[in-house]
Amino acid sequence: MMHFYCDIETYSGVDIKKAGLYKYAQSPDFEILMAAWALDNDPVHITEDPTAHGVEGSFLGWLTSEDVLVHAYNAVFEWYCLCQYMKRIGYPHDPEALLRRMRCTMAHGLYCGYPAGLSAIGEAIGLPQEKKKLGVGMSLIRTFCVPQKPSKANGGRTRTLPHHEPEKWNLFKSYCVQDVVAEREIERRLSPWPLPEREQQLWELDCRMNALGVKIDQQMVDGALACGSEIHEELMHEAVAISGLPNPKSVLQLTKWLNEELDEEVDGELTDLRKDTVSDLLAKGVSSDAATRMLELRQQLGKTSTKKYDAMAAAVCDDGRVRGLLQYYGANRTGRYAGRLVQIHNLPKNHMETLSFARELVRSRNLDMLRLMYSSVPDTLSQLIRTAFIPEDGHHYLIADFSAIEARVIAWLAGEQWRLDVFATHGKIYEASAEQMFHLPPGSVQKGSPERQKGKVAELALGYGGSSGALIAMGALDMGLTEDELPDIVARWRVASPRIVALWHDLEDTALEVMRTGLSLKIYGLLRLERESSPQTAQDFLTITLPVGRKLFYPHPFLAPGKFGNDALHYMGVAQGSKKWSTIPTFGGKLVENVVQAIARDCLAEVLLRLNAAGYRTVFHVHDEAVVEHPADALPDILSMMAESIPWAPGLLLKGDGFVSDFYKKE
Numbered sequence: 327m328m329h330f331y332c333d334i335e336t337y338s339g340v341d342i343k344k345a346g347l348y349k350y351a352q353s354p355d356f357e358i359l360m361a362a363w364a365l366d367n368d369p370v371h372i373t374e375d376p377t378a379h380g381v382e383g384s385f386l387g388w389l390t391s392e393d394v395l396v397h398a399y400n401a402v403f404e405w406y407c408l409c410q411y412m413k414r415i416g417y418p419h420d421p422e423a424l425l426r427r428m429r430c431t432m433a434h435g436l437y438c439g440y441p442a443g444l445s446a447i448g449e450a451i452g453l454p455q456e457k458k459k460l461g462v463g464m465s466l467i468r469t470f471c472v473p474q475k476p477s478k479a480n481g482g483r484t485r486t487l488p489h490h491e492p493e494k495w496n497l498f499k500s501y502c503v504q505d506v507v508a509e510r511e512i513e514r515r516l517s518p519w520p521l522p523e524r525e526q527q528l529w530e531l532d533c534r535m536n537a538l539g540v541k542i543d544q545q546m547v548d549g550a551l552a553c554g555s556e557i558h559e560e561l562m563h564e565a566v567a568i569s570g571l572p573n574p575k576s577v578l579q580l581t582k583w584l585n586e587e588l589d590e591e592v593d594g595e596l597t598d599l600r601k602d603t604v605s606d607l608l609a610k611g612v613s614s615d616a617a618t619r620m621l622e623l624r625q626q627l628g629k630t631s632t633k634k635y636d637a638m639a640a641a642v643c644d645d646g647r648v649r650g651l652l653q654y655y656g657a658n659r660t661g662r663y664a665g666r667l668v669q670i671h672n673l674p675k676n677h678m679e680t681l682s683f684a685r686e687l688v689r690s691r692n693l694d695m696l697r698l699m700y701s702s703v704p705d706t707l708s709q710l711i712r713t714a715f716i717p718e719d720g721h722h723y724l725i726a727d728f729s730a731i732e733a734r735v736i737a738w739l740a741g742e743q744w745r746l747d748v749f750a751t752h753g754k755i756y757e758a759s760a761e762q763m764f765h766l767p768p769g770s771v772q773k774g775s776p777e778r779q780k781g782k783v784a785e786l787a788l789g790y791g792g793s794s795g796a797l798i799a800m801g802a803l804d805m806g807l808t809e810d811e812l813p814d815i816v817a818r819w820r821v822a823s824p825r826i827v828a829l830w831h832d833l834e835d836t837a838l839e840v841m842r843t844g845l846s847l848k849i850y851g852l853l854r855l856e857r858e859s860s861p862q863t864a865q866d867f868l869t870i871t872l873p874v875g876r877k878l879f880y881p882h883p884f885l886a887p888g889k890f891g892n893d894a895l896h897y898m899g900v901a902q903g904s905k906k907w908s909t910i911p912t913f914g915g916k917l918v919e920n921v922v923q924a925i926a927r928d929c930l931a932e933v934l935l936r937l938n939a940a941g942y943r944t945v946f947h948v949h950d951e952a953v954v955e956h957p958a959d960a961l962p963d964i965l966s967m968m969a970e971s972i973p974w975a976p977g978l979l980l981k982g983d984g985f986v987s988d989f990y991k992k993e
Contacts, residue, residue, distance in 0.1 A: 726984030791915020834914030
């Protein structure tokens with residue numbers, strides 16, 4: 327098949343950053359301004375009419391030809407926009423057939439460990455200047471692709487058309503052409519490491535899932551926004567009355583006021599008002615009633631944010647569904663998915679037993695009853711965010727997730743037999759871990775015992791080489807443990823899990839050996855580490871081939887002294903804090919974390935493919951949980967799919983837990 331590289335520039339009155347691609351392209355004023363394309367290595371063509379025939383035929387003619395693979399950067403944008411456009415003008419097309427021929431250069435780059443964004447990957451991959459994306463793009467997009475604010479300078483117009491700015495328009499066409507040049511060169515450089523066919527299937531499934539979308543309870547979203555606004559106004563009014571501050575939400579203003587109010591009552595001077603700082607002050611207690619109330623108001627105002635509800639309201643399409651909530655390969659170190667728009671991967675948890683009742687109060691905007699029934703209306707609204715997602719009429723949500731997936735994967739990978747025995751029987755890993763750590767008889771540790779708390783926090787924090795700091799980050803001190811106890815917990819957990827500890831060292835030693843010798847080495851019969859490079863494309867990676875066959879990529883790896891002066895693996899990646907392309911050091915525990923989370927992701931992917939093949943509609947998934955919209959209670963069938971053995975992971979024991987609900991929640 328021939329390769330068809332393309333890029334389009336579009337206009338819509340909808341803000342794509344707030345509303346997302348799908349509402350953007352569904353807008354009545356959406357249109358395609360220009361399209362650039364090239365066949366194989368031919369020169370790039372540009373047209374302002376995708377249906378017009380040129381020397382090489384029409385853009386849409388090639389796009390819909392079964393003889394080409396269609397390449398685009400962030401190809402879901404081209405796919406959905408072009409399908410909307412062709413539907414609107416009556417051009418014959420098959421969205422599903424086109425999707426199967428689409429190849430996403432962004433997905434390919436993420437798979438190979440590079441950042442998202444055509445400009446960012448161009449820099450990271452080392453494109454020469456003549457192949458890079460032009461840097462004037464955002465200015466041109468603001469000029470031609472979005473509505474304009476009327477002014478005297480622009481003659482009162484609400485939109486800039488080509489004849490208004492002909493020189494900029496010609497530059498815009500050059501920009502569009504250069505995008506095709508850049509994406510084609512990126513694809514050429516990554517071609518020695520193609521996206522596996524299974525990953526292509528998962529990318530297509532992600533596109534379908536995002537296009538299907540998730541229904542929201544519009545009445546509840548509207549009620550939450552109304553109640554939240556009124557409560558916020560009341561709390562702000564009270565905070566101003568107590569403190570006299572013009573903006574009591576200002577950290578600078580409030581810390582100054584609190585320092586004056588409390589004087590020498592706190593050790594040193596307050597410098598921040600983070601969540602834990604405020605909680606600690608309230609727990610210790612202060613003598614000033616005004617300061618106490620201001621701290622309480624600070625907590626409540628922190629929960630009055632309606633950003634999630636605002637995001638739902640901004641992104642909902644005319645049919646009541648929000649689309650585009652998932653990002654394929656959003657975490658490109660492991661391949662895990664990420665959230666977009668509403669950010670479903672970090673929704674507040676719900677602990678209330680009266681969710682249904684609270685939902686109805688919010689839907690009816692019964693703020694008086696909410697105040698009467700619940701100690702904190704902001705906290706109630708926060709816990710209800712999940713429940714704004716609802717199934718289609720006549721359907722239910724079948725919500726299922728893997729039980730202790732990472733603990734199961736690391737035990738299987740390391741061959742930690744006592745853990746495998748636990749998962750083959752009762753599955754109570756926190757209790758069993760405590761029994762191993764403290765040499766207690768099987769079955770002696772029960773829920774609520776202090777040993778179980780220690781076993782739980784150890785299991786959550788220590789699997790990837792962490793120490794006392796990891797326990798603290800996981801909330802060990804909040805559980806009532808003291809810092810003096812933590813080193814002993816670390817030592818006991820490591821003694822009880824020698825195969826996992828060995829896995830950290832073995833994986834790190836193997837990576838160092840591969841870097842020093844260039845050998846391809848297999849570890850534990852499940853992972854293969856290699857140094858892979860291509861002189862023709864100037865790309866260089868350390869790769870870890872996972873049991874499913876896909877690879878984890880560590881771009882441009884090298885050895886350099888680590889934290890303790892010994893040789894340590896370094897590579898180029900997007901730093902977690904700065905979000906910039908920079909050098910990242912790593913170690914055995916972190917490599918194990920990458921591998922375990924990647925395999926857990928592949929287990930979820932296996933279930934998503936099974937659900938799709940069985941005809942179930944998965945509307946979204948969060949971490950290790952799948953949410954299926956279905957008219958009947960088919961939960962046993964879904965849980966059976968989750969527990970079914972995986973051909974590429976023999977001996978990995980998986981289990982699914984789940985429930986049926988008429989709205990999304992955590993059980």
